[in-house]
Amino acid sequence: MLSETIAAISTAVGEGGIAVIRVSGPEAISEVAQLFRSKTPLTEAATHTVHYGFIIDPASGEKAEEVLVTLMRAPRSFTTEDVVEISTHGGVVSVQRVMDLLLQQKIRLAEPGEFTKRAFLNGRIDLSQAEAVIDLIRSKSNKAFSIALKQVEGSLSGKIRLLRQTLLEALAHIEVNIDYPEHDVESLTAEFIKDKTGLVMSEIDSLLRTAEQGKILREGITTAIVGRPNVGKSSLLNSLAHDNKAIVTDIPGTTRDVIEEYITLNHIPLKLLDTAGIRETMDVVERIGVERSRNAVTEADLILLVVNASEPLHPDEIELLEQIRGRQLIVIMNKMDLPSQVDREVLSRYVADDLIVPMSVKDDQGVNDLENAISKLFFSGKLESGDLTYVSNVRHIALLKKAKQSLQDAYEAADMLVPIDMIQIDVRLAWEQLGEIVGDTAHDALIDQIFSQFCLGK
Numbered sequence: 001m002l003s004e005t006i007a008a009i010s011t012a013v014g015e016g017g018i019a020v021i022r023v024s025g026p027e028a029i030s031e032v033a034q035l036f037r038s039k040t041p042l043t044e045a046a047t048h049t050v051h052y053g054f055i056i057d058p059a060s061g062e063k064a065e066e067v068l069v070t071l072m073r074a075p076r077s078f079t080t081e082d083v084v085e086i087s088t089h090g091g092v093v094s095v096q097r098v099m100d101l102l103l104q105q106k107i108r109l110a111e112p113g114e115f116t117k118r119a120f121l122n123g124r125i126d127l128s129q130a131e132a133v134i135d136l137i138r139s140k141s142n143k144a145f146s147i148a149l150k151q152v153e154g155s156l157s158g159k160i161r162l163l164r165q166t167l168l169e170a171l172a173h174i175e176v177n178i179d180y181p182e183h184d185v186e187s188l189t190a191e192f193i194k195d196k197t198g199l200v201m202s203e204i205d206s207l208l209r210t211a212e213q214g215k216i217l218r219e220g221i222t223t224a225i226v227g228r229p230n231v232g233k234s235s236l237l238n239s240l241a242h243d244n245k246a247i248v249t250d251i252p253g254t255t256r257d258v259i260e261e262y263i264t265l266n267h268i269p270l271k272l273l274d275t276a277g278i279r280e281t282m283d284v285v286e287r288i289g290v291e292r293s294r295n296a297v298t299e300a301d302l303i304l305l306v307v308n309a310s311e312p313l314h315p316d317e318i319e320l321l322e323q324i325r326g327r328q329l330i331v332i333m334n335k336m337d338l339p340s341q342v343d344r345e346v347l348s349r350y351v352a353d354d355l356i357v358p359m360s361v362k363d364d365q366g367v368n369d370l371e372n373a374i375s376k377l378f379f380s381g382k383l384e385s386g387d388l389t390y391v392s393n394v395r396h397i398a399l400l401k402k403a404k405q406s407l408q409d410a411y412e413a414a415d416m417l418v419p420i421d422m423i424q425i426d427v428r429l430a431w432e433q434l435g436e437i438v439g440d441t442a443h444d445a446l447i448d449q450i451f452s453q454f455c456l457g458k
């Protein structure tokens with residue numbers, strides 16, 4: 001209950017410079033004040049002030065710990081409640097000792113995520129902002145962190161609110177039409193609904209497009225290097241990774257297993273997979289390797305098909321090109337240091353010209369062109385602007401898709417002049433589904449489930 005005062009250790013457990021205990025709730029100031037001796041009594045101190053002093057064990061009257069205490073009075077705090085933060089000396093004993101004394105007062109241990117949950121329940125942030133707080137903590141790259149921070153600040157919430165507002169206008173219009181049908185001809189209302197739902201659908205589409213990029217920025221582009229044996233796939237991996245990770249020999253069939261390597265390219269993480277050369281083979285081990293190559297092709301966000309430019313295209317390569325039609329593909333014409341034999345005309349039937357990259361891995365030629373081709377394929381310059389809101393949470397993506405479907409249904413129904421109260425159901429559904437993203441229409445069980453993913457003290 002929000003009437004209870006809660007406390008938790010908010011810093012990582014272990015030895016460190018200092019550790020912080022956070023206390024929040026109606027009794028935070030008065031309860032901590034009973035344990036704290038300082039020049040200014042905490043109960044009389046102004047908000048957003050820091051106080052030096054000692055935590056006293058009330059049983060013995062002894063000093064338990066030397067601390068700094070920060071006071072934030074409601075509503076100007078993380079939870080919007082009275083918040084007291086106690087900085088102790090870092091170390092397992094000192095922080096636990098203060099914590100134990102606090103829990104002997106009218107203070108209970110907070111559940112994981114309970115501070116953030118209170119910020120949500122008290123209306124300072126919405127659900128998507130709270131979820132972004134977890135993303136902040138879990139971010140593994142600078143870019144992922146920046147995306148989450150934007151969302152903590154409410155970038156996604158703002159957009160969702162606008163869309164819901166638009167749907168509300170449509171719903172109001174429908175309401176008037178149902179109550180006073182004589183005020184309107186039904187076809188005019190249908191047009192109005194098509195207008196509004198169409199608008200919201202296209203906005204949802206552009207948000208969903210950012211989801212693709214958001215995933216890439218967080219998890220990297222899974223990139224499979226594939227091709228026939230001996231064309232230089234492992235050499236390419238080594239060159240991009242600036243490392244001799246993969247074995248390179250002039251014997252076809254050298255690579256047997258999939259080799260993974262992480263690199264960053266223009267700030268974009270790439271998970272490179274070097275694979276066994278694809279060919280028919282009687283060798284049992286190599287056959288398994290070829291099978292794995294095919295699986296890697298299926299999984300990949302991006303396929304780098306390496307061909308040996310000093311030979312004509314092989315039927316196996318044409319077959320592979322047929323199989324991966326429609327996928328994100330770059331063809332690397334390797335070994336350009338040798339006299340060229342490969343038929344560019346044939347390649348052009350499968351890939352755009354700027355996605356065919358001549359290279360000589362041996363002479364270190366063409367690496368820049370490859371990097372540019374990859375950036376262009378995935379980001380076409382948009383990444384740099386930095387003002388995009390990325391949808392990255394799977395829950396949000398699922399709800400956006402559902403809302404879009406509901407709107408699609410409404411749009412089609414309006415188009416066929418289906419009775420207006422039937423259309424109303426779908427528009428209202430979309431409005432609720434969008435509301436679930438920001439938590440306006442979320443159930444308690446969902447809210448509990450989301451906050452239980454947090455760590456203690458957050």
Ligand SMILES: Nc1nc2c(c(=O)[nH]1)N(C=O)[C@@H](CNc1ccc(C(=O)N[C@@H](CCC(=O)O)C(=O)O)cc1)CN2
Pocket residue numbers: 020072075076077078079085124
């Ligand atoms: N010591 C400490 N550091 C921390 C936190 C904390 O709770 N304590 N935070 C916790 O995760 C983060 C900072 N996030 C915060 C977000 C909002 C408010 C806050 O008081 N907001 C009020 C008042 C704003 C104002 O006075 O201008 C508000 O928005 O109404 C505080 C911290 C990171 N660093």
Ligand SMILES: Nc1nc2c(ncn2[C@@H]2O[C@H](COP(=O)(O)OP(=O)(O)OP(=O)(O)O)[C@@H](O)[C@H]2O)c(=O)[nH]1
Pocket residue numbers: 228229230231232233234235236247248249250251252253254255256275276277278334335336337338359360361362363
């Ligand atoms: N002339 C020339 N030789 C190259 C070039 N790139 C790689 N090679 C050579 O081609 C041979 C095969 O290279 P790898 O990188 O092992 O080829 P692969 O595609 O991984 O081969 P498998 O693992 O057997 O499928 C080696 O002898 C490399 O030195 C290049 O740009 N020019």
Ligand SMILES: [Mg+2]
Pocket residue numbers: 233234235246247254255275276277
């Ligand atoms: Mg190899």
